[in-house]
Amino acid sequence: MGMKPDNSRGRAQDPTLLRRLLRAKDRMDAASHEEWPVERLANVSGVSEAHFARSFKEAFGAPPHRYLLTRRIERAEALLRDTDRPIIDIALETGWQSLGTFGRVFKDVTGESPTELRAREQAATHALEVVPHCYVSAANRPNLTMAVSEKRRREVSDSRDAEDETEVPK
Amino acid sequence: MTQGVGVAGIYVRDQDEALEFYVGKLGFRVHTDAKNGDYRWLTVQHPEQPSFQLGLYKPAPPTMDAATAETVNTIVAKGAMPPLVLIVDNCRDAHERMRKAGVEFTQEPVERYGAVDASFRDPSGNGWKMIEGRG
Numbered sequence: 001m002g003m004k005p006d007n008s009r010g011r012a013q014d015p016t017l018l019r020r021l022l023r024a025k026d027r028m029d030a031a032s033h034e035e036w037p038v039e040r041l042a043n044v045s046g047v048s049e050a051h052f053a054r055s056f057k058e059a060f061g062a063p064p065h066r067y068l069l070t071r072r073i074e075r076a077e078a079l080l081r082d083t084d085r086p087i088i089d090i091a092l093e094t095g096w097q098s099l100g101t102f103g104r105v106f107k108d109v110t111g112e113s114p115t116e117l118r119a120r121e122q123a124a125t126h127a128l129e130v131v132p133h134c135y136v137s138a139a140n141r142p143n144l145t146m147a148v149s150e151k152r153r154r155e156v157s158d159s160r161d162a163e164d165e166t167e168v169p170k
Numbered sequence: 171m172t173q174g175v176g177v178a179g180i181y182v183r184d185q186d187e188a189l190e191f192y193v194g195k196l197g198f199r200v201h202t203d204a205k206n207g208d209y210r211w212l213t214v215q216h217p218e219q220p221s222f223q224l225g226l227y228k229p230a231p232p233t234m235d236a237a238t239a240e241t242v243n244t245i246v247a248k249g250a251m252p253p254l255v256l257i258v259d260n261c262r263d264a265h266e267r268m269r270k271a272g273v274e275f276t277q278e279p280v281e282r283y284g285a286v287d288a289s290f291r292d293p294s295g296n297g298w299k300m301i302e303g304r305g
Contacts, residue, residue: 012240015183018247019295025249026276026291059248 013059020045021059024052025067032071033095038064066144073109074141076102080114081121087114108152109142177213179225180254181246182294185212188226191292195271196256198224209233247295254298261286261302 024044028036041064042052056064076094079085091102091114107113112120144151182188189212192198198214201223205211209232213223227233229242245251258264262279265288269275276297277289286302 012244015240015243015247018244019183019293022247022249022291022295023274030277 013055017045017047017055018059020047021056024056024064025060028064028068029071032068032075033093035095036064036068062144063147066147069105069109069148070142070144072096073106073144074137076106076114077110077117077121077140077142078137080118087118090114105148108148108155109144175222177223177225179213179227180251180292180294180296181229181242182226182292182296183228183243183246184293185210185226185228187293188212189214191273192224192226195268195273243294249291249295249297251296254296256298256300257303258300259303261288261300264288264300 024041027044028041038049038052041056042049045052045055047055053063056067060067062070072094076090079090079094080087083090087103088099091099094102096102096105103114106117110117146154189200189203192214193200198216201213201215203210203212208230210228212226214226215223229239229246230236231239234242265275265279268290273290274293275288275290277287279286279288285304288300289297290300291297
């Protein structure tokens with residue numbers, strides 16, 4: 001991006017590398033509540049840690065941890081919509097370590113608080129019962145095209161208590 | 171049935187590898203395997219679905235130019251091809267059998283809405299949902 005040299009532009013990524021990167025994406029999909037440090041993802045793909053994040057982003061359009069974040073939010077949205085479980089339980093089950101961080105990131109990404117989203121979704125009627133679960137889930141995936149911190153910066157210019165935090169809270 | 175879809179196909183990076191996967195691991199049968207120079211028309215069939223053939227096509231010249239073929243291989247390897255659904259009588263049994271055969275599962279069997287489903291990929295990257303039929 002910008003003036004940064006990007007040597008990946010010259011040649012398309014090798015399909016066998018992409019297939020192995022897909023394996024890392026699949027693993028995050030299957031267990032998005034788990035911690036996925038780059039080392040673990042790089043191992044799954046058989047790629048060096050130094051190259052993994054860049055290769056993944058080039059392949060799938062988002063850095064691995066932002067991708068993971070969208071999967072966590074997507075799953076939390078589904079649980080808010082489809083269950084009446086307490087929000088703290090949903091936060092913990094989808095990979096967050098605190099209700100506060102979950103609520104803040106959730107609102108940054110979706111524009112609504114978990115409570116607001118639940119109220120709106122549960123009031124609406126859904127006609128997606130006949131579509132296989134995973135495709136419904138994918139259709140509701142947040143389209144997060146920038147880092148959460150950047151999104152927050154743009155939307156909340158006067159945030160006095162904004163903390164510096166990674167996209168995937170520990 | 172005399173009318174309907176007869177063949178639908180998927181792109182695979184290597185037809186020998188795909189044959190080993192769909193026949194050797196999934197239990198499909200070869201319907202047609204016809205070679206003509208570099209071109210190979212390969213279709214397989216589910217043993218319980220004789221009216222339908224699944225084509226296993228390699229994107230390559232002369233069907234398409236080399237650059238397009240590389241692009242298609244890339245799309246398949248990223249898992250971006252359309253979803254496929256396999257219906258089975260018992261998802262957990264099928265999962266166990268296929269896992270032992272070396273199939274790469276991307277989701278273990280899960281029960282939801284009264285049916286069990288799982289997900290797997292073929293070696294090229296094509297994604298399958300495996301769903302237990304509802305009676």
